[in-house]
Amino acid sequence: MTTDPRDPDAASPQSAPAAVRFDGVGMRYGRGPEVLSDLSFELPSGSFHFLTGPSGAGKTSLLKLIYLAQRPSRGLISMFGRDSALIPRESLPDLRRRIGVVFQDFRLLQHLTVFDNVALPLRVAGQARASYADDVIDLLKWVGLGDRIDALPPTLSGGEQQRAAIARAVISKPELLIADEPTGNVDPEMANRLLRLLVELNRLGTTVLIASHDIGLVRSLGAPVLELADGKLIDDGRRAA
Amino acid sequence: MSQKSRSGDLLPPDRGRDRPLLAVAAILVFLASLAGIGAAGAWQAAEGWTAQLTDQITVQILPGTGRDADADAEAAAIEIARLPGVASAEARGRAQSERLLEPWLGTGVLPDDLPVPRLIAVRLDSETPLAPGAVEALLGDAPYEVVVDDHDRWERAVTRAAAAVRYFGLGVVALLTLAAAAVVAFAARASLAARWDVAEALHLVGAPDSYITRLFQERFFMLGMNAGLIGAVLAGVVGYGLSILGGSAGAVFFLPRFEFGWLGLGIVAGAALVSGLVSAISARLAVSNVLKARWT
Structure with a gap:
C-alpha cells in the first residue's frame, strides 16, 4: 500500500477498520486524577500521525493505552476494529505482536546482544533463528549498526541504543508502530534516515504514530498531528499540519 | 556468523541470588533424603521384626x-x-x-x-x-507349669512403633518439601522482581505469560535438580556410612540398624528429580500469580 503521510484519510479504505479508535476515553493511575480525559480520535489503517504536546500533557499515557499497557478508566478503545475491553486476556499477546513500540528509554535487554535484542519479537513469535538472521542483520546495517551486531547495550551510545530499539520495533513489520521520541538522541542526518525508515514502513502498510517534541521533525513530513494539552486533545489530526 | 555464538539466554544467570538458594535447597534435600532413608530403614526393619515375631513362639517352663x-x-x-x-x-x-x-x-x-x-x-x-x-x-x-508366649503383645507394639517411625519420617519429608517449595516460591518472586525488565520487554513484544513463566520454571527446575543432586548425594554418603557403621540412627529411631538398601538408593536418585519438579512447579505458580496480578 502506498500512502501520502500528509493526507489523514489517504490510507483509510472504507472496508478497513481503523487501526486505533478512541471514543470518549479517560484514564487515571490508581485513584489519582484523570491524566487523560475525553479523548476521541482515530488512526486509520495505514495512516501516519504525529503526537505532540508539552511535557506532562499525557503523550506517554496515551501511548500506553494504545500498546495495551494500561486500561482506560472510561470510554472505548478499539484496536484493529476490536473493542479492547472485550479482548480476552489470553488474546492480548497476539494483539501486541501486531504493534511495534519504540520507548523513549529504549528498554533494551542489557544482557542480550544488539542482534538478540532486535530479534526478540521474532524469537518470541517462535520463529527459527535461521529464518530471520539475515533480515536482522540487513536491518541493523540499515540503521547504521552493522558493526555493532554483537555489542551489548551498555557499550552503545544513546543514539545507537535508540536505533537498536527502533530496529526491534520494526523487525516484525508490525501493523501499528508507536514511537516515543524516536529521534531524540541521534544527529539530524541519522534522524532523517530513521524517519525515512518509518515512512518506508508506512508505505508498506504500517500505521505509524510518532510522539515527538521536535517541531522540525513534525513539520518535515506534513503528516497530521494529534496535539495534547493537559490530558485533552486540542487537535485530533483531522486537519493536515 | 559471529553473533550466533553470543545468543544469550533470555533470563540471565543471577549467581548472587542463585548460590545461596542452591545451598538452602541442597540442605533441605539432604535433610529430606535422610528422613526418607530413615523412614525406609524403619519400614524394612519393622517388617523383619514383625516376621520374626510371627514366626516364633516362646514356651516358658516354670520349674x-x-x-x-x-x-x-x-x-x-x-x-x-x-x-x-x-x-x-x-x-x-x-x-x-x-x-x-x-x-x-x-x-x-x-x-x-x-x-x-x-x-x-x-x-x-x-x-x-x-x-x-x-x-x-x-x-x-x-x-510343671507352662506359659506360652506367642509374641502377640510385642508384635502389636513393634507394628505401632514402626508405623510411628514411618509416618514421622514421611511427615518430616513432607514438611521439608513444603519448606523447599516455599523457599523456591519466595526466590522466584525475588528473581522475577530483579528481572522485571526482561519480563516487561517480553510482554511488550507479545510474549504470553506462559512464555515468561516457562523461563523461570526452567531456571528453577535446573536449580532444584542441582540442589537435589548435591543434597541427595550427601545424604546417600551419610546414609551408607551409617549403615556400614552399624547405624547410630538406630538409637534415635529405636531400630537395630540404619538400613540403606535399594530403597535408600532409589530415594537418593529420585530426590534430585523430585527437587527439580517441586522447584519448577513452585516457581511456575509464584511467577504466574505475579504476572496475573500485574497485567490484568
Missing part, C-alpha cells in the same frame, strides 16, 4: 518342686517339635535364662534354689499353621 527343669525343658522341646506346624523347638538351659535376667538381677551367681524359668524357642512352619492352643494341650498334664 516344679524337686524337678530337673533343664531335663523337663529338653523333653518338652522334643514333644513340641513333633507338633504339626512346628519347624523346630530348642530348649535353652538355666545359664541362658540367667543371662536374660542379668539386666534385672545382675551378673552375680543366682542361688541354685531360685526357680529360674527355662525357655523353649519354637520356630513355626510358615507353610503349616500351628493349631491354636496345641502347645498348651500337649503340656496340659505335665507336672
Whole structure:
C-alpha cells in the first residue's frame, strides 16, 4: 500500500477498520486524577500521525493505552476494529505482536546482544533463528549498526541504543508502530534516515504514530498531528499540519 | 556468523541470588533424603521384626518342686517339635535364662534354689499353621507349669512403633518439601522482581505469560535438580556410612540398624528429580500469580 503521510484519510479504505479508535476515553493511575480525559480520535489503517504536546500533557499515557499497557478508566478503545475491553486476556499477546513500540528509554535487554535484542519479537513469535538472521542483520546495517551486531547495550551510545530499539520495533513489520521520541538522541542526518525508515514502513502498510517534541521533525513530513494539552486533545489530526 | 555464538539466554544467570538458594535447597534435600532413608530403614526393619515375631513362639517352663527343669525343658522341646506346624523347638538351659535376667538381677551367681524359668524357642512352619492352643494341650498334664508366649503383645507394639517411625519420617519429608517449595516460591518472586525488565520487554513484544513463566520454571527446575543432586548425594554418603557403621540412627529411631538398601538408593536418585519438579512447579505458580496480578 502506498500512502501520502500528509493526507489523514489517504490510507483509510472504507472496508478497513481503523487501526486505533478512541471514543470518549479517560484514564487515571490508581485513584489519582484523570491524566487523560475525553479523548476521541482515530488512526486509520495505514495512516501516519504525529503526537505532540508539552511535557506532562499525557503523550506517554496515551501511548500506553494504545500498546495495551494500561486500561482506560472510561470510554472505548478499539484496536484493529476490536473493542479492547472485550479482548480476552489470553488474546492480548497476539494483539501486541501486531504493534511495534519504540520507548523513549529504549528498554533494551542489557544482557542480550544488539542482534538478540532486535530479534526478540521474532524469537518470541517462535520463529527459527535461521529464518530471520539475515533480515536482522540487513536491518541493523540499515540503521547504521552493522558493526555493532554483537555489542551489548551498555557499550552503545544513546543514539545507537535508540536505533537498536527502533530496529526491534520494526523487525516484525508490525501493523501499528508507536514511537516515543524516536529521534531524540541521534544527529539530524541519522534522524532523517530513521524517519525515512518509518515512512518506508508506512508505505508498506504500517500505521505509524510518532510522539515527538521536535517541531522540525513534525513539520518535515506534513503528516497530521494529534496535539495534547493537559490530558485533552486540542487537535485530533483531522486537519493536515 | 559471529553473533550466533553470543545468543544469550533470555533470563540471565543471577549467581548472587542463585548460590545461596542452591545451598538452602541442597540442605533441605539432604535433610529430606535422610528422613526418607530413615523412614525406609524403619519400614524394612519393622517388617523383619514383625516376621520374626510371627514366626516364633516362646514356651516358658516354670520349674516344679524337686524337678530337673533343664531335663523337663529338653523333653518338652522334643514333644513340641513333633507338633504339626512346628519347624523346630530348642530348649535353652538355666545359664541362658540367667543371662536374660542379668539386666534385672545382675551378673552375680543366682542361688541354685531360685526357680529360674527355662525357655523353649519354637520356630513355626510358615507353610503349616500351628493349631491354636496345641502347645498348651500337649503340656496340659505335665507336672510343671507352662506359659506360652506367642509374641502377640510385642508384635502389636513393634507394628505401632514402626508405623510411628514411618509416618514421622514421611511427615518430616513432607514438611521439608513444603519448606523447599516455599523457599523456591519466595526466590522466584525475588528473581522475577530483579528481572522485571526482561519480563516487561517480553510482554511488550507479545510474549504470553506462559512464555515468561516457562523461563523461570526452567531456571528453577535446573536449580532444584542441582540442589537435589548435591543434597541427595550427601545424604546417600551419610546414609551408607551409617549403615556400614552399624547405624547410630538406630538409637534415635529405636531400630537395630540404619538400613540403606535399594530403597535408600532409589530415594537418593529420585530426590534430585523430585527437587527439580517441586522447584519448577513452585516457581511456575509464584511467577504466574505475579504476572496475573500485574497485567490484568
